[in-house]
Amino acid sequence: MKPLICAIWLSGFVLTAFAQSPSSPRSAAAPATRQITDAAGRIVSLPPTVNRVADPWPANNAMVLMLGGADKLVATSLQARNQPWLRRLYPRIAQVPAAFDAAGGVNVETLVGTQPDVVLMAYGGSLPHWMDAVDSYHVPVVMMPNSSLDGLKTTVRMTGEVLGEHESQVAAEYIRYFEDNIRRVTQVTSKLPQSERPRVLHTATPGILVVDGRESVIDDWINVAGGVNAADVVGLGRPVTMEQVAAWNPDVIIVGTAPNQQNRKAILDDPRWRQIKAVREGKVFVNPSGAYLWDRHSAEAALQVLWAAKLLHPAQFANLDVNQETKRFYARFFHHVLTDSELSSIMNATEP
């Protein structure tokens, strides 16, 4: 019995040593010739060309696809793989190993095993706890902003820069398009007096009442689109009381988390919501959702500002055809021509 145990024990050591050998020298040997300053203020050295990208961030997976670098994805998260529209636009995402979990953790062995040149992450104010473990394998980690419309442009620019020449060009093209859309909307909305800006409540999540407050990407697009965020709290997904919602008494309610339609119905069916102005006046809407949730830090934020502006000020944006813009956007940036039923699936936030 004893020699057998010893043998198993020893073979374990040998196997571990072999398992580690291919990745470590390879990464260590790669010469770092490029440098990028990330959202956390760190100066990160990158290999001259990046061909293998690990990216757990679902919204950014869609951006990588948009920039033309999706074939470089070697590791992602289960959440990114489960985005229905991302799977429709890029079926291979379902085969990319999910090295990352929902809570932002990572299986370091899986990650290193995929031999990424770089890891792209959303920066929420702190570095991931596994940073040291990944650093020891000489895999650079680039943190990117995740909390405002301005930050979104930075994220697209940085993602392009990390991925390469071609992707950088698409990123620049997207940023021009994004800024054009913002300008197109703010030209009109910046002239609106405070009294003509509807008070918008952006709410989410089944089972419990949470709203999206100030200092967030959601607050940004509400302001751009000529509204005021009714939720006087700070940050995304803050739990509030029903009574507080009644006190805010929003003019418009936008339901923003899957299953959007079902959550909208829950609001309309609930007697406690009946006296809220938006419900009385039939102004409860479902936020569109595509490769990622439009209302979040997504590529489609460029469309979100158009959609929200038209929703809040239909008269001022009478000749803005959001459906047409949407079709054009997906054709131009995702190389996918939407059918009418696909378009309606995106606008109604249902699965394709």
Add this chain to the structure above:
Amino acid sequence: MTRPRCTVFLILLPPALLYASLFVGRFAVSPIDVARILFAQIFPIAHDWPKSVETIVLQIRLPRALMAMCVGAGLSISGAAYQGMFRNPLVSTDILGVTAASGFGAAVALLLSANALGLQLTAFAFGLAGVALTYRLARIYQTTPVLMLVLSGVVVAAFFSALLSGAKYVADPESRLPAITYWLLGSLNAASIKGLAMALPPIILGSLGLLLVRWKLNVLAMGDEEARSLGVETERLKGIVIVCTTLITAAAVSVCGMVGWVGLVIPHVGRMLVGPNHRLLLPATLSIGASYLLFIDDIARTATAGEIPLGILTAIIGAPFFAYLLRRTSATWH
């Protein structure tokens, strides 16, 4: 306090707090308007207040306040009954695993995006199933020794906690995960009239059951053998107490998530006021528990523009208070 004064105080406290809770909040409503809105439900008087004010008072505050009272009262009387039955002052209502099992049920419902009532029902059913499992595990040769009950409770709670962690692990971090997390922290925000109608019967039934057997709990608190020698069928009594407390706790957890410390601390407050005799202790805990949770929930919903999770407040206020009680009564609990 003398006995009669104490009784009057305990009877009047909950209704007084209930009335106050109806005009305290982020949305200004005067006490007079509240009184008129309440009267208008029974007597025909002119409705000259805005409809939105009536919605706030009757649809939002009243169900929530009543729910807080029921949950507080239910958890407290269950805690008192368990502390007597297990002959241990550190026992709380979740000792047989009901909270962990309900929590997992709720997480499953949230993962499947069930509506509020579906969530409540699933959490309730899982709570009952969890305790049934504990009871089955603890049963040896027609008896359920206290030690076996406690150990089985630990096993079942650990098992469901692991399942709950698994549910959180697979949950979508943008939508489902925050919902599960906030739900577990405890909140009465989902309280509606329908929810109240569903939670009330088990809580009332369980409380009535406990009140009916409360004098026998005194005998059980002396120990199984002593109780048997005094002619109490201990196994049946334990069964009744477990069924009643489980009905109450599962209903309470299913409606407001994990609210700790109420079932542990309130029975001690009750003993300070009326002594260890269960005949007086159980009704007293009903009143104190109802008032306590109502008061805490008023803070939860008014202190900030957001909602402070109930579980945080009950622990932050409950734990130091419990420490104070420990120092004061220095372990003479019965």
